[in-house]
Amino acid sequence: MNLWRLVRREILARKLSAALAVLTVGVAVGVLVAQVGLLRAYDAHTERVLHAKQTEADRELAAMEDEYRKAMKELGFNVLILPREQDLAAFWMNGAATTTMPEEDVAVLARTGTTLMRHLLPIVQQRIHWPEKQREIILVGTRGEVPILNRGQKEPMLEAVPEGRAVVGHQLAADLGLKPGSTITLLGMPLEVLDVRPRQGAADDHTIWISLAAAQKMLGLEGRINAIEALKCECATTDRQSVDRDIAALTAAITAAIPDVQVVVRDNRVMVRARARLEAKRVHEESIRKWEADRAELRSQREGFAAILVPLVIVGAAASVAGLTLMNVRERRSEIGILRAVGLRSRQILLVLLARAALVGVAGAVAGCVLGTMAAAILAAREGDSPAVTSVAPVVLAAVAAAPMVSVLAALVPAMTAVQHDPAEILCQE
Numbered sequence: 001m002n003l004w005r006l007v008r009r010e011i012l013a014r015k016l017s018a019a020l021a022v023l024t025v026g027v028a029v030g031v032l033v034a035q036v037g038l039l040r041a042y043d044a045h046t047e048r049v050l051h052a053k054q055t056e057a058d059r060e061l062a063a064m065e066d067e068y069r070k071a072m073k074e075l076g077f078n079v080l081i082l083p084r085e086q087d088l089a090a091f092w093m094n095g096a097a098t099t100t101m102p103e104e105d106v107a108v109l110a111r112t113g114t115t116l117m118r119h120l121l122p123i124v125q126q127r128i129h130w131p132e133k134q135r136e137i138i139l140v141g142t143r144g145e146v147p148i149l150n151r152g153q154k155e156p157m158l159e160a161v162p163e164g165r166a167v168v169g170h171q172l173a174a175d176l177g178l179k180p181g182s183t184i185t186l187l188g189m190p191l192e193v194l195d196v197r198p199r200q201g202a203a204d205d206h207t208i209w210i211s212l213a214a215a216q217k218m219l220g221l222e223g224r225i226n227a228i229e230a231l232k233c234e235c236a237t238t239d240r241q242s243v244d245r246d247i248a249a250l251t252a253a254i255t256a257a258i259p260d261v262q263v264v265v266r267d268n269r270v271m272v273r274a275r276a277r278l279e280a281k282r283v284h285e286e287s288i289r290k291w292e293a294d295r296a297e298l299r300s301q302r303e304g305f306a307a308i309l310v311p312l313v314i315v316g317a318a319a320s321v322a323g324l325t326l327m328n329v330r331e332r333r334s335e336i337g338i339l340r341a342v343g344l345r346s347r348q349i350l351l352v353l354l355a356r357a358a359l360v361g362v363a364g365a366v367a368g369c370v371l372g373t374m375a376a377a378i379l380a381a382r383e384g385d386s387p388a389v390t391s392v393a394p395v396v397l398a399a400v401a402a403a404p405m406v407s408v409l410a411a412l413v414p415a416m417t418a419v420q421h422d423p424a425e426i427l428c429q430e
Helices: 003-013 017-072 087-095 105-109 170-176 212-219 238-257 265-329 332-340 348-382 389-419 424-427
Strands: 077-081 117-130 135-142 165-168 181-188 189-196 206-212 228-233 261-265
Touching: 003 212, 003 265, 017 265, 017 348, 017 389, 105 117, 105 228, 105 238, 105 424, 117 212, 135 212, 165 170, 165 181, 170 189, 170 206, 228 238, 228 348, 265 348, 265 389
Parallel strands: 135 206, 165 189
Antiparallel strands: 077 228, 077 261, 117 135, 117 228, 165 206, 181 189
């Protein structure tokens, strides 16, 4: 007698029992596939959200740093390079240097390619008498900032003053009623006021800035400068020891390139710049860490729920298949006894019962995978996720392979119990 024909008849003879077994397996597989699908959809969705948040946070950080940079720019340069013989006490009292060094020094320093500073600005300055206005001023000459080798030119902190123009200190402009467009004469040279400097509350409020070449000619200092101003690059940390190490390294790099100088670092400004940049970075990283922690906690809750639900459903399905198989063989004891009496071996009957369980497992797995994938898609869509079918493909294949084996194992004990009875005994009892 053909084995598969017997299996087909066995299933058709007990349609309700087979349907219940398929439904039981389908529910178990469907729950498994749906849970995995939801987790995969959650991962994909939150990964996209995290990427979007990272991109947004990067933009905010860039904007924040740009705002900090603009704010810090108002602090001005924080490194001052003076000739070695310059008396610092006299410099601070006069508001200007009284000694000079070669203008070529700024080019030498730029060629070092140092990464410790940027925005090199050569200046010549001197306290002079302004005969046309009968008052003391500080004359400052400067040219465009000199870019450091291989670092590229940054947006200048201080624009060069064109020939024939002047930038006037705030207090000086207020005293003389000067504004952009006004005309002044300085040591016989007519100059148009290009701009008025913001209030500094120091000697800078009594300065007139002109081009470096014009100032050198007025002061008889062609090819000479009094100082080089620069901006120290931001610190990696803001503790005192780290800042001191950075300042020492900067000083060593400068004096190695141009030995006959002294370096003054306004380190309070250095600290402000460093703290500002680090605060922007800290806010950015803290936002991302908080979101990642929330994401991990929510996923852990979902995994914990799935870790409890899925095993319970699978065990319940296996128990249900075993119970249905036991009920089926008890109801059909007489039929099994007749089949044994007409010559069908115990092994063949066992194979029929186990093959029925395997087919039930396959049918339930297929139905469960379809329903589970659909359920995952619907539930994920409600939460704003968009799962891809391919994300659960490995689970579907595993379920289709594992469900028949679980069904066979669940039906094995009831089936073996049924075929071990003597057919004569069964028929006599019936």
